[in-house]
Amino acid sequence: MKANKDILILLAAGSARRMQSTVDDKTLAPLAGKPVFLHSLESFIATDLIGTVIITYRDAAQLERLKKTLEGFSGKSDLEINFVPGGETRQDSVRAALETCTAHTGMVHIHDAARPLVTATAIKLVRDKALITGGAILAGRSADTVKISHQGNASVESSPDRALVWTAETPQVFRTQSILKAYRKVAELGRKVTDDSSAAEAIGQEIALVENPSVNLKLTRPSDFLLAEAILKTR
Numbered sequence: 001m002k003a004n005k006d007i008l009i010l011l012a013a014g015s016a017r018r019m020q021s022t023v024d025d026k027t028l029a030p031l032a033g034k035p036v037f038l039h040s041l042e043s044f045i046a047t048d049l050i051g052t053v054i055i056t057y058r059d060a061a062q063l064e065r066l067k068k069t070l071e072g073f074s075g076k077s078d079l080e081i082n083f084v085p086g087g088e089t090r091q092d093s094v095r096a097a098l099e100t101c102t103a104h105t106g107m108v109h110i111h112d113a114a115r116p117l118v119t120a121t122a123i124k125l126v127r128d129k130a131l132i133t134g135g136a137i138l139a140g141r142s143a144d145t146v147k148i149s150h151q152g153n154a155s156v157e158s159s160p161d162r163a164l165v166w167t168a169e170t171p172q173v174f175r176t177q178s179i180l181k182a183y184r185k186v187a188e189l190g191r192k193v194t195d196d197s198s199a200a201e202a203i204g205q206e207i208a209l210v211e212n213p214s215v216n217l218k219l220t221r222p223s224d225f226l227l228a229e230a231i232l233k234t235r
Contacts, residue, residue: 005051
């Protein structure tokens, strides 16, 4: 693990339940001529910030496919790539990856492999801000009016000011020791979090919102592949 370079944690251990059985592994599914996870990996490598990549995986079969795909990968020859088994949840997978980075004192980027459209420009913007604040996330301003429902039913409780509402994306970038401390804290408290900034909030970490200059959709449903393919063709 290179102390003077950033770490990328690439999360590929998801279950793809909402893909309606159209793909068995969305991170390895083909998109514009290459597996989904390679698109974002190449964007991170293009920044020249990353020295170590940690890829979380779901099971032995997926690990074998990931390794086979990377055998012919034409990225930087000095890039260190490690694999860590993921957990039952995203939170568990991130914690498992971070626990292999206990000696690292630099910055770590945490990214969902199912977001293949992230650009090197966006990655650098988030990292630059994280260097100042200690934590920053790529995010988008809400284009829709958001409704908060009553707990337990689908009736409206409130409507927050749309100007204050952002949707969290990845990458989310932090000082490694800070986000490791945060994940250990939420585990100690028994809290469930769905993104890394929610864990960082538990230790009072300032988190900057960096507006994404480009489309960065997460592949969740079968139709998302068609949209992502069309966007990639325009780039």
